[in-house]
Structure formats: structure tokens, C-alpha cells
Amino acid sequence: MDPKSPRATDASSQVDLTVDMAGLKLRNPVMTASGTFASGREYADFLDLSRLGAVVTKGVSLEPWAGNASPRIAETASGMLNSIGLQNPGVEAFVARDLAWLAGHDVPVIVNVSGHTVKEYAAVVERLDAEPSVAGMEINISCPNVDAGGMAFGTDCTAAAEVTRAARAVTGKPLIIKLSPNVTDIADIARAVEAAGADAVSLINTVLGMSIDARSRRPRLARTVGGLSGPAIKPVALRMVWQVASAIELPVIGMGGVRTAEDAVEFMLAGATAVAVGTASFVDPTATIRVIDGLESFCQETGVAHVSDLTGALVL
Amino acid sequence: MDPKSPRATDASSQVDLTVDMAGLKLRNPVMTASGTFASGREYADFLDLSRLGAVVTKGVSLEPWAGNASPRIAETASGMLNSIGLQNPGVEAFVARDLAWLAGHDVPVIVNVSGHTVKEYAAVVERLDAEPSVAGMEINISCPNVDAGGMAFGTDCTAAAEVTRAARAVTGKPLIIKLSPNVTDIADIARAVEAAGADAVSLINTVLGMSIDARSRRPRLARTVGGLSGPAIKPVALRMVWQVASAIELPVIGMGGVRTAEDAVEFMLAGATAVAVGTASFVDPTATIRVIDGLESFCQETGVAHVSDLTGALVL
Amino acid sequence: MCSTDIHERRPVLEHVEVMANDRLAQGVGLLVMRAPRIAASVEPGQFVHLRISMGTDSILRRPFSVHRVVGDTIEVLYQVLGRGTRDLAGKRRGDAMDAIGPLGHGWKVEPGVAHALLVAGGLGAAPLGMLAEDLAGRGVAVSVALGAPTAERLVARALFERVARRVELATDDGSAGEAGFVTSVSARLLERDLPDIVCVCGPEIMARRVAEQAADAGVRCLVSLERLMACGVGACLSCVVTTKSGRLRACVDGPVFDAEEVVWDGSEVPPRH
Amino acid sequence: MCSTDIHERRPVLEHVEVMANDRLAQGVGLLVMRAPRIAASVEPGQFVHLRISMGTDSILRRPFSVHRVVGDTIEVLYQVLGRGTRDLAGKRRGDAMDAIGPLGHGWKVEPGVAHALLVAGGLGAAPLGMLAEDLAGRGVAVSVALGAPTAERLVARALFERVARRVELATDDGSAGEAGFVTSVSARLLERDLPDIVCVCGPEIMARRVAEQAADAGVRCLVSLERLMACGVGACLSCVVTTKSGRLRACVDGPVFDAEEVVWDGSEVPPRH
Numbered sequence A, B: 001m002d003p004k005s006p007r008a009t010d011a012s013s014q015v016d017l018t019v020d021m022a023g024l025k026l027r028n029p030v031m032t033a034s035g036t037f038a039s040g041r042e043y044a045d046f047l048d049l050s051r052l053g054a055v056v057t058k059g060v061s062l063e064p065w066a067g068n069a070s071p072r073i074a075e076t077a078s079g080m081l082n083s084i085g086l087q088n089p090g091v092e093a094f095v096a097r098d099l100a101w102l103a104g105h106d107v108p109v110i111v112n113v114s115g116h117t118v119k120e121y122a123a124v125v126e127r128l129d130a131e132p133s134v135a136g137m138e139i140n141i142s143c144p145n146v147d148a149g150g151m152a153f154g155t156d157c158t159a160a161a162e163v164t165r166a167a168r169a170v171t172g173k174p175l176i177i178k179l180s181p182n183v184t185d186i187a188d189i190a191r192a193v194e195a196a197g198a199d200a201v202s203l204i205n206t207v208l209g210m211s212i213d214a215r216s217r218r219p220r221l222a223r224t225v226g227g228l229s230g231p232a233i234k235p236v237a238l239r240m241v242w243q244v245a246s247a248i249e250l251p252v253i254g255m256g257g258v259r260t261a262e263d264a265v266e267f268m269l270a271g272a273t274a275v276a277v278g279t280a281s282f283v284d285p286t287a288t289i290r291v292i293d294g295l296e297s298f299c300q301e302t303g304v305a306h307v308s309d310l311t312g313a314l315v316l
Numbered sequence C, D: 001m002c003s004t005d006i007h008e009r010r011p012v013l014e015h016v017e018v019m020a021n022d023r024l025a026q027g028v029g030l031l032v033m034r035a036p037r038i039a040a041s042v043e044p045g046q047f048v049h050l051r052i053s054m055g056t057d058s059i060l061r062r063p064f065s066v067h068r069v070v071g072d073t074i075e076v077l078y079q080v081l082g083r084g085t086r087d088l089a090g091k092r093r094g095d096a097m098d099a100i101g102p103l104g105h106g107w108k109v110e111p112g113v114a115h116a117l118l119v120a121g122g123l124g125a126a127p128l129g130m131l132a133e134d135l136a137g138r139g140v141a142v143s144v145a146l147g148a149p150t151a152e153r154l155v156a157r158a159l160f161e162r163v164a165r166r167v168e169l170a171t172d173d174g175s176a177g178e179a180g181f182v183t184s185v186s187a188r189l190l191e192r193d194l195p196d197i198v199c200v201c202g203p204e205i206m207a208r209r210v211a212e213q214a215a216d217a218g219v220r221c222l223v224s225l226e227r228l229m230a231c232g233v234g235a236c237l238s239c240v241v242t243t244k245s246g247r248l249r250a251c252v253d254g255p256v257f258d259a260e261e262v263v264w265d266g267s268e269v270p271p272r273h
Ligand SMILES: Cc1cc2nc3c(=O)[nH]c(=O)nc-3n(C[C@H](O)[C@H](O)[C@H](O)COP(=O)(O)OP(=O)(O)OC[C@H]3O[C@@H](n4cnc5c(N)ncnc54)[C@H](O)[C@@H]3O)c2cc1C
Pocket: B075, B213, C047, C062, C063, C064, C065, C066, C076, C077, C078, C079, C080, C081, C082, C083, C084, C085, C086, C123, C126, C127, C225, C226, C227, C228, C229, C255, C269, C270, C271, C272, C273
């Protein structure tokens, strides 16, 4: 069916796709992954945003960030590296332009937040807390593409907890902490942010990687290293979602290589309450809708009445 | 050319493919990755073992290990998971059967060593030290597929150093420590084993991952989790080789998704002295030979007189 | 021929050319490949390890029994399950692939055997085709118990009917032979024909049942087992079968095992869906 | 037509069918695709984002300028560089792909322009084909400076010679036109023809040189820039060009930029080899 038209069948469908996630009631468990969907405007040509579980925006910081030099991407086997470096116009421009636009689209908006310091994170969260159209916030403590802040907070329990506490102090809205896979024990970090007051965790952010051009002898990314995403990392993401979901009580948003409805089901079986589609949108701008429709068919075919029955239903 | 016949051109070739690695003089920098080539006998139908830089054997432990239940593998996007669990007949049977066979094949033999405890590692190293046909040993402190030992030693600096010291105490032969990618900072571990007396490090072992069958709701591996290898992990491996080579003085053996000569060049540019071919041998049993021949052509075409000139020659 | 030591016939890496690829039934096809070197040395029960696609996203070969040899071609009977077999179904005459083979230890039916019972469930017929022809050629009386979901899926029926003394059928839906499992047929034939040996291939639960029937009847039983395989040549230990002598590799120590040796521990390939 | 606001012509995801795919020179091909919706709305300088293969190992689309529109087909001139373009070269009549387009801001040549100089290096001719036809149709006098390594690689020469008032050539080996760089030709034409605007596309070092020549001559210059692109629609920020107003996205804010705005900081696509 046309991904741009709202589904006439939604009401009559026997499958209940809605999920409750950290106090949010979502139409379905499929969100966009931060940084792969901007604020949705660019994809509105291809799909009806109101069909999504939620739009998760590109990372927003206190001041405008210029990001890294180009080239910023490199294709790898079943994956890609990026080193965008959180280029964004700053929270004020974001609120004025992107959020205002998104507010008219009948879809929960989760704003992804970046910062160089705990203070900066908290300032952005506080600013966004004042905006009624912000449904929740996702705190990115796992970006491998910035020097200060970013992943440094996500690879250390104390720092991760500190950012979480600071954000928690200034918002009552659903607070999601986005975890880094570049750690020895991701469950440890998850426990730390749970104790510090997070409402949910999302994982995984990209895996730190590198690509080299053998002939020119240069790294393919101007920044030398970048973050690996796409189907290549799905096994790592599934493992980490399973580890984290087994370790904490909070809902988990699973991502990393989700491309099809079966991928989404696998993440939910591993313990995810919701999933996010990232890199897959680049090759197919309607990937999110394909996953949503596919989830519904999967549930129908396999006799799953409520999609959330899949969460944690892995048979060991 | 036929990978089974020795190269008539080796002598007259202008490119010097030999490398010095931890006191070993290798014919070329291309080895087999432990566990993907058994002890070479199975591949002798397809290639001339004496053309290889070295044969690195499957992991050997003090007593026979039965390994994990089946299924032990699952294919993933551009990769595979394995949870073999170091099944092996124990060091005595290995020496009697595999080593005796290998000794007649004019190729340096590096024996990969596993253990549940520091004592067990040391006992195997000591036993192998007595065998003249053992050119060197690679200590696997990074296997994600065993409960005791294995990766536990590779994710902690103190434990990694302890295993290294214990092995160092009982052998004067080249001692390679095989590092795990499942850590926050692999350079830290590398520095620890360097200080503890290692002669070289090899990396990466497999990345801990998981695969789920959406329909049966079961993990595809009997052991639930396993190690990811193949082209999917190459970007992660390159990044880690680069980090480690920048952090320590020891030679680095790079591996993780090497399939072509260009892949090998990339690892060398990132800082590797030698490379190992693993999963690629499964789809093409002559992959090692293709990489060796391709390296020679690459050097010829790009005017590299000595292959080791590529090591660390990344242009930033 | 079946007692030839496999080590005298080493596997080769051979470029093969597709000569024909025909759909036999819903999701089942017969692939004919020109593979002179493998055709010249393969024995019943051995397999080839096929590189179906050259991309990097599917990085493992896929194992298939050699169903028949005709001149310098080998035939493979395949069922479409996932991406490998889907790609295989798309191959056309003239397409090239590469194959490693012949691999594994096949059926060891000693010269003294006068009567053999072959039991095949579904695609389990694949490795039994060459065996039936070979035994018939050696003057062994062959009975076959053949089962499948439907009559259409009894894909090797014609071959067996040509060479076997007796072929009895079972289908899930009763569209051919008796309605039910092939294990009822095998039980009946075991009792009636008193074979010297039973050779079985099919879903592991069915093979195990037949092995038990044979053991009860005091008849030697050989079983061909499937495991997920990476290397196919004995190097990676991904394909082990638990036996009384430890975990053995299906690719070189099997795929045919003496049923008495097998420890049925549920380590089979996850069920197809 | 070139001044139409792009936001009135939104991109679509269209299934396209290959009508022809011809080799023009060593490593260069011309692909003709039936794409009625894109053909109906594309403007000179815009591009399509092609999904060349359906596997998962190559997970990004590849951007290609629309070289010409003929009826409901679009033409793409491509050079084989890596696996995407290699797969593209293998497409045959009847093959299906999907395309997102039309994308980006094309050449904005105002109505007042009487004489335009087009400068193309190698495959830089691709996005200039439609522009030359369009300008000529609007009665603008068009001069073209066209460079390539060899005469054979001057792949769009015939098109330009058909519609332009003057086409001057440069080849590295002197096999057509003058031996040397196209920048010598552009310098000469700038001086001699005193164009109102220069439109340039080619390797970034060459485009930059032409931009400098135009600036020195006080002539407005538009340049089409290439960046590695993931989404192609403005969402991922992988394709930024450094400009005086910050880092802008080549896919939606470009690929055609006012040369005055561009900060040449070496952030181009790594050189082809
Ligand atoms: C020695 C040997 C001989 C074989 N001979 C034949 C033969 O002659 N004809 C034939 O059709 N098949 C044969 N098989 C099985 C065949 O190898 C698999 O069906 C094939 O590899 C599936 O590949 P795929 O990419 O299509 O499926 P995948 O995408 O790999 O898997 C799809 C689904 O099928 C299941 N599956 C995969 N492999 C097997 C298997 N071996 N058995 C059961 N389920 C499996 C998976 O668990 C998964 O659920 C043989 C296997 C072995 C080990």
C-alpha cells in the first residue's frame, strides 16, 4: 500500500500494535533512529509521519555545532561509517524551525540531546522541557564522533549517571538514555543510568570503526574514525539489547541494523519494547512503514494479539 | 595460477614479501586465523601450506575440551557467528597428531593456546615450548565462547597481564597475545600485555553477538551468544589495529574480515606487521593464497619494494 | 565401490556450469551441473559445498548431497528455504558457480548385503538416489519407504521406482500412498522384508525413530545427518554430531553415521519453517 | 524554468525500467531508464538517487545527474569506479531499479542571461547536457569548454556540438582539441566570449580553478559539486559543502552552488583512482 496514506485498516485490524514506553503511549513500536531522519520534514515526501510510533530527531545541542569535515561517510560490508559530528543549528533554531513544523504532524516527538559538558546537556533538556510538543528526550551519551562529551559519557558508569541525574533534575518528561556499544559491559552502564533516574534506555549507538583506501593510503573519513551502523552490527545490537533487558527493569529501545519486520521482531524478542530504524531509511525512505506493516502481518500470521507480547519472549 | 604449486617466480620477484615478526622471519605477512584452518591438514588439498607466512592452529588446551552444543554457527549480514567453544583434543593429542603432521610442511607453526585458568595456560605453553616444531605461541585471552577463562582474561588489564607473565615465565619462544574487541579501551589491554612481556599482539578476536529466529523465537546458536567474524567486523578491526599500533611498540597481527589483498594492505597501513585470514577461507579455501599473490601484485603496481614498508604508512 | 577409502579421493575446488535447473514441485528444484572432476569420483552419500553467490553479504557456502551422476554432470535436489536456496532456484543454464567436492563419508554398504531398505523423508531422498542406483547395479535388492507432505513433493519417486524392487509411499495428506508418517511404512517394511541394512535420511526426529525401529529389529542402520556447515572440509568444527566416541564432524566423519554411534541430543539444524 | 522553486516539485520514489545501457568509451556508459514521473519534473542540474542492488552488503544508493530527458525516459552518463557503478554497467534492458528524484537544486540561470559558458571536465559533462539543451531552447548563446583524458572519453561532445554555438576541446593526450587541461580552454573562452555566466562541473580542483577565472573576469559562476551521499534528501548531513553561510547539504542546498559562496576546503570526494 501507499506509505503516504493513513491506513484505513488500522481500526479494524485484530492486532494491537500500540506500546507503552516510559509513560508514552505509542501507536506502534517503530521509531526513527536519531540522525537518520533529521526532523522528519525531508521524509514527509515519502511517508505519512503520523503512522510512526515516534519521530526521534537529530541530536540538538545548546549552541550551533558545525560538525566534522568531509568526507563524512564511507560504505562498508553491509554497513556504513559516519562521522557527521552532530552538526546542528542549536536548540533555539531547532525549536523555532523543526519543532514548530513537527508539532503539526500528530506524531510523538522525541528530541535527541547532545552536549560537551553535563551543564550543556542539562541546559538543553531544561529548554526542551518547556516545549509542550516535546513528548520525551533521548540523551546521547554515546556519539563516537565528537571530541569532548559524546561517547566519553557513555563509556563510564559515573559519568553516565551524572548526565542522567542532571537531566532528570530539570525535566519530568520521559527521559531516555542512549547507550554506547563501545564498552566492556553495557549492562553496567545501563544499571548506572537506571539508578540515576532514567525512564528508558536506547541502544545501540554506532560502533567505532575505520575505513582506509589502500591506494591513496588515507582514511576514507576526514575524521579518520567514525561510527558503524547498518545490518553489519545487528548481531552486536541484539546481543546488547538482550544483556541490558536482562539486567534492568526499564524499557529498552532496540536499534542497530533494523531493516525488516523480522529484524524488529528479533529485537523485541531480545527484550526491546520499541525499535528504531536508522540506516535502512537511506536506502529505502519508506523503511519505517515497511517495518510497521510487516510487524502487523507478522503478528497476524503468528497469532500475536498484542505486539508487546513479543517483548522478552525469547525461548531459551 | 594453481594455488597448490609452489611459485616459480618467488625468487625472481622484485617485491620482498618477507617480514620479521617478534623474532620470526616469515615468507610473507599472511597467516591463517586460529580456529578457521584447523592444523592445516584439511586445507592441504587446496593449497601448498609452505606458501603461507605461518599456520596458526586451532586453540589447544591442557585437557580435551568438548566445546559447545550445536547449532554452533549462524550466518549474518556479511558475517557469521560461531560458538564452537574451543573443542580440541588436548595438547598431548595435538602434539602427537597435528604437530607431527605439520612439522613436515616447511611452514612456521604458531600454536594458539587456551585455558580456564592462568595455570592451565602456563602448562600448555610450557608443554609446547619443548616442541622444536613450534615456532611461536598465540595466547587466546579473548574467546567469547567459553564460560571460564577465555574472554574474561582479555577484558581486564590485570588478568591479561597475569596470563602473559605466566606464559612468559615458561617460554622463550615468540609469545603473541590475542586481544578481545569486546572492551572499552583495547589500547589499555595492549599496554598491559606489552609491559608483562608479550612479543606481539594479535587482534581482533570475534565480537560478541547474537542471532534470533523470529519464527521459532529461539536464538540461532545453542549457546545463545557467539562471536561475530567476517567482512562485517572489518571496520571495527581496522580501528582497533590502528589504536593499538599507535599505543604500543610491539608488532601487531591484524585480522577481522580480511578477504582480499586490499584488505591486507589496509590492515598494514593501519599498523599491522602481518595479517591473518579467517572466515574468508570458508567460502574460498584458497583465500590465503589469493591474498598473498594479490599483495605481491599490489606492491608491484604501486611501487612498494618491501611489503613491510606498508606497515603504519597511513597518511593522515 | 562404497568401501573405497575416502582418503584416496580427495576433494577439489571445481568451477561448475549449470546445465539445467527445473522446478519439480512447490519449492523444490533439480539442478544439473557440469562438474567432470567431482562426477568422476563422488560416491553415494557424499556432498558438494556450493558457493551460490559471489557477494560478501552471504559469506558461507551451502552443502548439498549429490543426488545422481550422469556422465560428467552431477544432480542436486534442493528445497527452497532461505536466501541461499532462493538464489539457487534463480540459476539458469550457463550460469557458473564453484563447488568443493566430493565431501564426506557416504553410505558404507558392505559387499555381503543382499537386501537394503532405504527410508527417505522429504528431501532426505536426495542422498539416497545415487545409493539406490548403485545398490541395484550391484544386485542388491532395494526397498524404499518414501514420505513427503504431498504426492507432488515425492520428488524422487520415479528414480526409486525405476531401480528398487519395491517403493512404498506415505504422505501427510494421503494424496499418495498411506496418510501419515513414513515411519509407519518403514516399520512395516522392516518387519516384512527383513533387510540386512537400513539407510535413512530425513528430518532428525524421523531418522531417529527409524534408527530405533532398526535397533529393535536388530538390523544395522546408517543415517545421514545434516548440520549447519561453514568450511565443509573439517577445519572449523561447526558441524559436530554427538556420538559415543565424542563430537564428530558431519562434513568429514559423516554425514553418514552408524546410527548405533549417534547420541540423539537435539543438536540438529533448527527446524525449517 | 530554471527559476522554478524546487519545493513545488517534490521528489518521488519511482520504479524505473532500464530501456538501454550502452558503453560509450572505456569505463563510461549511458543508461536510459523509463521514469515518467521524474522525467516530467526534473530540471537541469538535478539528480536521481539510484538503488542499484537489492542485497544488504551495499546499503547505500548512488547519486547520478540526469544528463538528458527524452519523453518519459531519463538518461544517465556514468563512469565505472567501484562496485555500484560496476553493477550499473551490468544492467540490461528490462531490468528494474528504483530511483528517488528529482533531487537537489539545479542550475539557476536567470532570464536575462544572453551568453553562457559551460565548462565540463570528464564526467562533469553529465549535469550540463540538459542545461545546454535548455539554454539553447531559450535562445541563450552557449559556448562549451569540454575536457577529458582522451578523445574517446569526450562522451557528451555530440550533444554539445548539436546545441552549442561553439565547443572547444582539450584532452590530456591531445587526441582531440588542444593537449592539456580544460582550464586553458575556459580561460580563453571567458576572455573572448565575455559570457554572462559560467556553469562548471568536474573534478573539484578544476572547478575551483574555473571559479577563480570567472571571479577574476567578474563573471558569475555556478558550480556543481559532488559529495558522498547517504540519504540524498537532506536528512543525514553526510554531503555538506563548506560555504560562507556554513556547511550546506549538497543534496538539497546544492549540488549547484554559487561559486562565490563556496569555501574550497578540500572536503571533496576522495580522488578516483
Ligand atoms: C551434508 C548435507 C547435505 C545436504 N543436502 C541437501 C540436499 O541435497 N538438498 C537440500 O535441499 N538441502 C540439503 N541440505 C540442506 C541445505 O544445505 C540447506 O537447506 C541450505 O543450506 C539452506 O540454505 P538457505 O540459505 O536457503 O537457508 P538459510 O537462510 O541458511 O536458512 C533458512 C532456514 O532453513 C534452516 N536450515 C538451514 N540449513 C538447514 C539444513 N541443513 N537443514 C534444515 N534446515 C536448515 C535454517 O535454520 C533457517 O530456518 C544438506 C545439508 C547438509 C549438511
